[in-house]
Amino acid sequence: MSDALLDEFRKVVGAAGLVTDPQRTATYLSxxxxxxxxxxxxxxxxxSTHDVARVMEICTRANVAVVPQGGxxxxxxxxxxxxxxxxIVLSLERMHGIxxxxxxxxxxxxxxxCVLAEVQRAAHDAQRLFPLSLAAEGSAQIGGxxxxxxxxxxxxxxxxxxxLVLGLEAVLPDGRILDGMRSLRKDNxxxxxxxxxxxxxxxxxxxxxxVLRLFPRPRARATALVALACLDDAxxxxxxxxxxxxxxxxxxxxxxxxxxxxxxxxQPGLERPLAAHPWYLLIEAGSSLPGLxxxxxxxxxxxxxxxxxxxxxxxxxSTQRDALWRWREAITESERREGPSAKHDVSVAxxxxxxxxxxxxxxxxxxxxxxxxxxxxxxxxxxxxxxVLLAPGGNTASAQITAVVHHIxxxxxxxxxxxxxxxxxxxxxLVAHRSQVELALMRAIKSAVDPDGAMNPGALI
Amino acid sequence: MSDALLDEFRKVVGAAGLVTDPQRTATYLSxxxxxxxxxxxxxxxxxSTHDVARVMEICTRANVAVVPQGGxxxxxxxxxxxxxxxxIVLSLERMHGIxxxxxxxxxxxxxxxCVLAEVQRAAHDAQRLFPLSLAAEGSAQIGGxxxxxxxxxxxxxxxxxxxLVLGLEAVLPDGRILDGMRSLRKDNxxxxxxxxxxxxxxxxxxxxxxVLRLFPRPRARATALVALACLDDAxxxxxxxxxxxxxxxxxxxxxxxxxxxxxxxxQPGLERPLAAHPWYLLIEAGSSLPGLxxxxxxxxxxxxxxxxxxxxxxxxxSTQRDALWRWREAITESERREGPSAKHDVSVAxxxxxxxxxxxxxxxxxxxxxxxxxxxxxxxxxxxxxxVLLAPGGNTASAQITAVVHHIxxxxxxxxxxxxxxxxxxxxxLVAHRSQVELALMRAIKSAVDPDGAMNPGALI
Numbered sequence: 023m024s025d026a027l028l029d030e031f032r033k034v035v036g037a038a039g040l041v042t043d044p045q046r047t048a049t050y051l052s053x054x055x056x057x058x059x060x061x062x063x064x065x066x067x068x069x070s071t072h073d074v075a076r077v078m079e080i081c082t083r084a085n086v087a088v089v090p091q092g093g094x095x096x097x098x099x100x101x102x103x104x105x106x107x108x109x110i111v112l113s114l115e116r117m118h119g120i121x122x123x124x125x126x127x128x129x130x131x132x133x134x135x136c137v138l139a140e141v142q143r144a145a146h147d148a149q150r151l152f153p154l155s156l157a158a159e160g161s162a163q164i165g166g167x168x169x170x171x172x173x174x175x176x177x178x179x180x181x182x183x184x185x186l187v188l189g190l191e192a193v194l195p196d197g198r199i200l201d202g203m204r205s206l207r208k209d210n211x212x213x214x215x216x217x218x219x220x221x222x223x224x225x226x227x228x229x230x231x232x233v234l235r236l237f238p239r240p241r242a243r244a245t246a247l248v249a250l251a252c253l254d255d256a257x258x259x260x261x262x263x264x265x266x267x268x269x270x271x272x273x274x275x276x277x278x279x280x281x282x283x284x285x286x287x288x289q290p291g292l293e294r295p296l297a298a299h300p301w302y303l304l305i306e307a308g309s310s311l312p313g314l315x316x317x318x319x320x321x322x323x324x325x326x327x328x329x330x331x332x333x334x335x336x337x338x339x340s341t342q343r344d345a346l347w348r349w350r351e352a353i354t355e356s357e358r359r360e361g362p363s364a365k366h367d368v369s370v371a372x373x374x375x376x377x378x379x380x381x382x383x384x385x386x387x388x389x390x391x392x393x394x395x396x397x398x399x400x401x402x403x404x405x406x407x408x409x410v411l412l413a414p415g416g417n418t419a420s421a422q423i424t425a426v427v428h429h430i431x432x433x434x435x436x437x438x439x440x441x442x443x444x445x446x447x448x449x450x451x452l453v454a455h456r457s458q459v460e461l462a463l464m465r466a467i468k469s470a471v472d473p474d475g476a477m478n479p480g481a482l483i
Numbered sequence: 484m485s486d487a488l489l490d491e492f493r494k495v496v497g498a499a500g501l502v503t504d505p506q507r508t509a510t511y512l513s514x515x516x517x518x519x520x521x522x523x524x525x526x527x528x529x530x531s532t533h534d535v536a537r538v539m540e541i542c543t544r545a546n547v548a549v550v551p552q553g554g555x556x557x558x559x560x561x562x563x564x565x566x567x568x569x570x571i572v573l574s575l576e577r578m579h580g581i582x583x584x585x586x587x588x589x590x591x592x593x594x595x596x597c598v599l600a601e602v603q604r605a606a607h608d609a610q611r612l613f614p615l616s617l618a619a620e621g622s623a624q625i626g627g628x629x630x631x632x633x634x635x636x637x638x639x640x641x642x643x644x645x646x647l648v649l650g651l652e653a654v655l656p657d658g659r660i661l662d663g664m665r666s667l668r669k670d671n672x673x674x675x676x677x678x679x680x681x682x683x684x685x686x687x688x689x690x691x692x693x694v695l696r697l698f699p700r701p702r703a704r705a706t707a708l709v710a711l712a713c714l715d716d717a718x719x720x721x722x723x724x725x726x727x728x729x730x731x732x733x734x735x736x737x738x739x740x741x742x743x744x745x746x747x748x749x750q751p752g753l754e755r756p757l758a759a760h761p762w763y764l765l766i767e768a769g770s771s772l773p774g775l776x777x778x779x780x781x782x783x784x785x786x787x788x789x790x791x792x793x794x795x796x797x798x799x800x801s802t803q804r805d806a807l808w809r810w811r812e813a814i815t816e817s818e819r820r821e822g823p824s825a826k827h828d829v830s831v832a833x834x835x836x837x838x839x840x841x842x843x844x845x846x847x848x849x850x851x852x853x854x855x856x857x858x859x860x861x862x863x864x865x866x867x868x869x870x871v872l873l874a875p876g877g878n879t880a881s882a883q884i885t886a887v888v889h890h891i892x893x894x895x896x897x898x899x900x901x902x903x904x905x906x907x908x909x910x911x912x913l914v915a916h917r918s919q920v921e922l923a924l925m926r927a928i929k930s931a932v933d934p935d936g937a938m939n940p941g942a943l944i
Binding site for chain 1: 587640661702721722772774832833901905924932944
């Protein structure tokens, strides 16, 4: 990198905002899962939207590619500068402020680098709820969560990040600032351009700020773990609890007996919450009204009478609730301890889940002897983490397994990435799994907003 | 129109699909409010997505502009072919089928020409709810409702049309078909192109089908009309009922004493529901849980103790509920009987409503003596229909009033059209009320998707 360019950047972001020391840049150059490592001329850490704009102007002039990066917790390597000869990483971490909170209007305005847990905390302190919740919430930043349209455990009730963004501020590749920091619930004045940036994975510009929706805090919560004989019963139960609990239902998380057994194997001393059955659903509801627990109990009693469920346990205390959630949340860790796996983040229509899981499991385990399917995820969102534990000592390339799984996803008109995004990890798969017309439209959008292809080259498209 | 071109169209859509008789085309050529009348070479009524594609191919080749039209109930003249020398109206009315309904998966797939009331009915018959609801629901079509991102009376709880669309099918200007008829709750595979078409007002392509979300039907409902001394109290009460009723709150509709008095004046014999107070809020909640009515009653009792509300009446029966709603729903009709008005469909942050209404009312009534502000709308959405009754016999041009109102909207970072859209009615206002950077991005999107500018020229941008 020329010293002159370095000096130009330093003038904008200051010494604290320019990182070139390889020991310090290393963490910015690898992805969360450790699958990709890239290189960059420098890591820039601007402290304001105005400074982001000036950095972008310099990069346009000097023909330097820009890879925006939030908390770097993404699972698709969307923020890793791989194979780029002239690129910078643009980290938003110094822009971590909460700009304002409007409790009466149920909104919060934040910088893009604000960490999710901070937003949750600020909302909580104001007697409000910011509902987005996921494992990486202590590191993940709002800008990255918007750029990847993050999901998590509360999508069933509150939607993905797209449903939570009211206003957006972004910097275009040439440095122009798009100021859409509006706190409006409804706004049909022209194309809603912020929708383009939500889920664009840093390929259209840099998100620098957002206005987010807040919600009232539910006062009561009810949680149950239910055992089921088959997935058809799981879908039937989902319909029954939707009818019984309606708008209060906030989670309907699925996992298999294999997932539960894996945890017992890797965490000696852990006691089964229920006798073994093929499938489990973790159901949670929250409400401002009384009678929630009784409504859940009554719905499960009815389901038991109809033999839709085999067994159930309700949490009596918040400690019991946390213990039930642990069975869902610790699956990823137990899977890692068990050995390497081929991971898939797919979605299908909710009613297609039983047929999809059955067909895909049979196909994979027949074609790749010794592999074991580990299926879990968000039943209420139609989102299955269809992971496949590789055969011990076997040498099956996970790409072959993925091809089989994604082929079946396509037959069900599903998605090859429900919530993790495309990034650099699934770029070839995207080309194979969306139609030529859709891909052409995506390329037209990219060219229209980023004509030089300077934004996050190699990611998404 | 050349006979050859006419013949080409007829070969695709058949005799029943081609309308050229001026007596029959008239209704397609004027807008709902009767403000605009245009002309067209013909009205085409294709019966399938494939036929829409073939019509678009012909139009591209023959350099004919296309104005897509649904139920033609829009309030911004977005579907009226004004000032176009070579244009057709493309009506979706023959594509009115329900393709499939998945009760277990809570989705419905429909043709774009399907009327909203039909979708509501089909959902109801399957023990489900399609929540979008607005005055024109007996005529408005799903395609038009998506193209205008329609709002209505249930946005507070269920969101605008954008929040209800899971999958979309559209035909691009050159006739290529975008097939995104997926029933997925989560899908992060590439740019979410359907978001571009939602709210695009027919300027990017023709929407031909959609997969929509369905919901469980609330089993209990509670409705109250509340009288308030000022708008600050209205916003405070909104926060209180949100905290008390949370996710169950489905409507929080605002209107002024002037709106109520106007109805009494134009409908002799109508009895006031409450003694006169400056403002009224119509509050409705729905839930699957019991205890809803008690929770609303208790919240209102607390608000009364705090002197946040002046008076309140709860509906005891569904007849009483309908009567309360009538006070909100009949405002538009009473306004029409009273005389001409300048209408504004604006939004601001919920907490800015009191200051906005106060400032805008003072400014208008001071600058235009004899005018009377009639403010009502969706408080929970920050959406005010800020209409101004013109002075009897006065000659104030409504454009001047609009300029004053929109100037104040801009100071509050609001929107000049919350739910009605831009169409041909607000096109000049859009240019004045969005930044150059935003407008440039909108134009870049338009050029990328419709390079020849053939789609609905003169609308939106």
